[in-house]
Amino acid sequence: MSELFYDASSIDYPIVDADSHVNEPPELWQDRVPAKFKTRAPKVLSTERGEFWSFEDGKELWPVGLTAMAGLSYLEYKPFGMTYAKMRPGSFDTKERLRDMDADGIYAQILYPSVTLKGASVYSGERELQLCCVRSYNEWLAEFCEGSGGRLIGQGIIPTTGLDDAVAELDWSLKTGHRGIVISSFPNGSLDPQPEDERFWGLAQEASVPVAVHIGSFLPAGMGRRKEIDWKSLRFLGMAAWTKAGGQTLGVVCDLIFAGIYDRFPQLKIVLVEANIGWIPTLLEQADDMYRRYRWYSGAVDKMKLMPSEIFMRHFWATFMLDSVGVEMRHRMNLRHIMWSTDYPHSGSDWPDSRVTLERVFRGVPRSEVKLMIHTNCKQLYGLDYIPDALEL
Secondary structure, eight states: OOOBOOOGGGOOSOOEEEEEEOOOOTTHHHHHSOGGGTTTSOEEEEETTEEEEEETTTTEEEESSGGGOTTOOGGGOOSSSOOTTTSOGGGTOHHHHHHHHHHHTOOEEEEEOSTTTTOGGGTOSSHHHHHHHHHHHHHHHHHHHTTSTTOEEOEEEOOSSOHHHHHHHHHHHHHHTOSEEEOSSOTTSSSSOOGGGHHHHHHHHHHTOOEEEETTOSOOTTTTOGGGOOTTSHHHHHHHHHHHTTHHHHHHHHHHHTTSOTTTOTTOOEEEESSOSTTHHHHHHHHHHHHHHHHHHHSHHHHOSSOHHHHHHHHEEEEESSOHHHHHTGGGSOGGGEEEOOOTTSTTOOTTOHHHHHHHHHTTSBHHHHHIIIIIHHHHHTTOTTSOSSOOO
16 A cells, blocks of 8 residues: 655655746837837736736736735735736746745646636737737747746647637647647637638647646636726625636536537546646546446437546646545545646645645545646646756755
């Protein structure tokens, strides 16, 4: 029987964080987009209530707040009042980021955005402007990762302006060095799968690149739009709990499981990010039951050689933070496909005390299994072979 985990001081290998974030610097898009788009491109506005990101010249505003809570106490958590001058510079500065990772005992991090968590469509529905903003972010992120010695792992975001644009940005991102991609719609640009998407899936499979879906994206028009959030309402807490318990992700993952593509793309890799994992066993049980009952009249029997649970076990990975229930149920999912994360510098982060969280989540779990969830699984998924399996003493 494997030795059990109780003390974070027993971790003798590099921790790989499967989901952390940048706070994009205020000048990112203003410095990079063509002059004709500067007024409409994302910019930071200073107000009496703190700083806000402005989209489409103020048509949408998003407070600089809960995406920059690292190091603060819960008493200081609030969606408004934060400024870039107050937040930890590790949000957007490479050297400072590495210092914060060292302080937290984290070796490497997979990076996601903050401004565009809702998806590339937040930039604009206008194709040319959205593509300029997408490329500007992807370029900046590649620069942010440079000089990190491979500790910062970038992922390109994919536009929602159509299949050709999605394929082009996938190709550019891989050639630029990004090790993953983040989608907020199906490759065709809509929330519905289409046969044309297969060109994108085929390229992703050929490149062995993980395709990630982060919470907050893949939402129907009008759902979860930023200007509609009542931050002081108890319903905000309910929305947050629903999201972190997988509620927002359930519809997306069902669409992906039943997309009917995995027989043709047996090596495709999908990553579900920040929705945690405790909900997965129930979903798989129900998905299998629906398949058994309805596969004949729906035509699924001819389009899916594998059961839904088998598809999920083979093709899907998932990240989690504080999810002791999910960890207890780890053997009812693919143990080699679940990965712990910090969410730094967002409000889900426990920086600089992530090791306290590790002790809380993994207490009593075999140490060999803990290593899978905080090191091996993420390392293997992203092909980070250069990360050592043990720390040098």
